[in-house]
Amino acid sequence: MVPPELAAEARIVARAGGRIAGLAVAAAAFGLLDPAVEVELRAGDGADVEAGAVLAAVRGPARPILSAERTALNFLGHLSGIATATREMVAAIAAAGAAARVVCTRKTTPGLRALEKYAVRAGGGANHRFGLDDAVLIKDNHRAVAGGVRPAIARVRARVGHLVKVEVEVDTLEQLAEALAAGVDAVLLDNMPLDILRRAVALARGRAITEASGGITPATAAAVASTGVDLLSVGWLTHSAPSLDVSLEVDPA
Numbered sequence: 558m559v560p561p562e563l564a565a566e567a568r569i570v571a572r573a574g575g576r577i578a579g580l581a582v583a584a585a586a587f588g589l590l591d592p593a594v595e596v597e598l599r600a601g602d603g604a605d606v607e608a609g610a611v612l613a614a615v616r617g618p619a620r621p622i623l624s625a626e627r628t629a630l631n632f633l634g635h636l637s638g639i640a641t642a643t644r645e646m647v648a649a650i651a652a653a654g655a656a657a658r659v660v661c662t663r664k665t666t667p668g669l670r671a672l673e674k675y676a677v678r679a680g681g682g683a684n685h686r687f688g689l690d691d692a693v694l695i696k697d698n699h700r701a702v703a704g705g706v707r708p709a710i711a712r713v714r715a716r717v718g719h720l721v722k723v724e725v726e727v728d729t730l731e732q733l734a735e736a737l738a739a740g741v742d743a744v745l746l747d748n749m750p751l752d753i754l755r756r757a758v759a760l761a762r763g764r765a766i767t768e769a770s771g772g773i774t775p776a777t778a779a780a781v782a783s784t785g786v787d788l789l790s791v792g793w794l795t796h797s798a799p800s801l802d803v804s805l806e807v808d809p810a
Contacts, residue, residue: 579636643680655782
C-alpha cells in the first residue's frame with residue numbers, strides 16, 4: 558500500500574492537556590528505522606501543554622514513519638502520563654503549603670526503569686532507589702525473617718560500609734522507636750493513619766528522614782504532606798499512571 562519512494566509529513570499532537578516527557582525517545586523510534594526521517598520538536602520535556610498542541614513535526618519516507626508510529630506514541634504517551642500524574646501530586650502538595658517531595662519507587666516496567674524515573678523528574682518529582690545497591694531498605698518481610706527491627710538493623714550495620722544509608726519500614730510507633738534508637742538514616746512510615754503519621758513525624762524529627770507510603774493519591778497527598786513528612790513514596794506513578802493521549806496525524810498529500 559505504501560511504495561518505498563513515497564514521502565510523508567505528519568504531526569505528533571497531544572489530544573489531552575498534560576506534562577510532556579519522552580519526546581527524544583519518540584524521535585529515536587523513527588530514526589532507528591530510517592535516519593532519513595526528520596523529527597522537529599515543537600515542545601520540550603517538562604513542558605505543560607493544552608489539548609491540540611503540536612509536539613513535533615515528522616517528515617521523510619512514509620514507510621518508517623508509519624512503522625514507528627505506535628512505538629513512538631507508546632513511549633511518549635506512557636512517559637507523559639507519568640509526568641502528568643507526578644505534576645498533579647506535586648501541585649496538590651504545594652497548594653497545601655507543605656514542603657514534602659514526591660518520590661517514585663522500584664515498581665517499574667522491566668527494562669524501562671531509567672525512562673520512567675526520568676518522567677517522574679520531568680513531572681517535578683524525585684527518584685527513590687534505582688536498585689538494591691543504592692541503599693538498604695529493610696521492609697516488613699525482612700523484619701519477619703530477621704526476627705524484628707533491632708536484629709535486622711544490627712545485621713545490616715555489621716555488613717555494609719559506612720557510606721551506605723539504611724532505611725527501615727515500620728508500621729507502628731513502637732517499631733519506629735526501635736528503629737530510631739538504632740540510628741537509622743530514614744524511616745518508611747507504611748499505611749499509617751494521619752493522626753499516627755503526625756505523631757511518627759514528630760518523634761523522628763531531627764533524627765531520621767521520614768517517608769510516607771501506602772495508597773497516596775492526588776486527593777490524599779495534601780493531607781499526608783501536611784503531617785510534616787519529608788517524602789511521599791508513590792509506586793503507582795510508574796506502574797499505573799494513565800497514558801497521556803497523543804496521536805500521529807499525517808498531513809494529506
